[in-house]
Amino acid sequence: MKLVIQRVANASVEVDNEIIGQIDKGLMVLVGFGQNDTAKEVDYLSKKLIKLRIFPDENGRMNKSVQDISGKLLLVPQFTLYGKTKKNRPSFHKALNPDDATKLFDYFVEKCSNDIEVETGEFGAYMKVNLINDGPVTILLEKDFSEDD
Template sequence: MKLVVQRVTHASVEVNNEVVGEIGNGLMVLVGFGVNDTKNEADYLSRKLVKLRIFQDENGRMNKSVKDIGGKLLLIPQFTLYASNKKNRPSFHKALTPDIATKLFDYFASKCSEEVDVETGEFGAYMKVDLLNNGPVTILLEKEADE
């Protein structure tokens, strides 16, 4: 499982010219699942994500989490995180199948929402994502599937 985490001042996602998710201060997160991922990886990364200390404290140090600042998450399903780029045209054979990935994305979002407010994109839809990266700060979180 892979997460591309961006600290944002605001972010939104549109499907068919309609905003389906929008946050202010918080994290916009691209979420991808590999072929062997399960709830174990989702559990681990949901805990890691809400505790990730990448917001500044009163001394200007990255020492606060999205939960600490009362921020929100905007989770965007992104199967292309598992693109294999051996040739010029990417292959997605390492990405989890959409039927299982949809359920795992929903599970991941629900686990995160136990700790912070969560907005999401729409799995399988063509989405337009708008964000103002704060910093910029971009972090990659990964958890290999337990095999």
């Protein structure tokens, strides 16, 4: 499972010229699932995302989480995070199949929603994502328990 996390002043996602998800201060997160991913990765990364301290405290140090600042999440499914670019045309054979990925994305949204307000993109749709990156701060989180020994 891969997350591309961007600290944002605001962000939105649009499908068919309609805004379907929108947040002000918080995190816009691109979410991708690989073939080996299960609920175990979702459980781990949902907790990590909520507790990740990338917002400034009163001294300007990144010491507060999205939860600490009463921010929100905009979660956007993004299978292309698993694109392999050995050739000029990306291959997506390492991405999880759409049916299972949709289930894991829905579970990820549910897990995050237990702790914070969440907006989402639409799985399988052509989306336009708009954001104002705050900082800029962009973090990559990955976890694949099948690779752990």
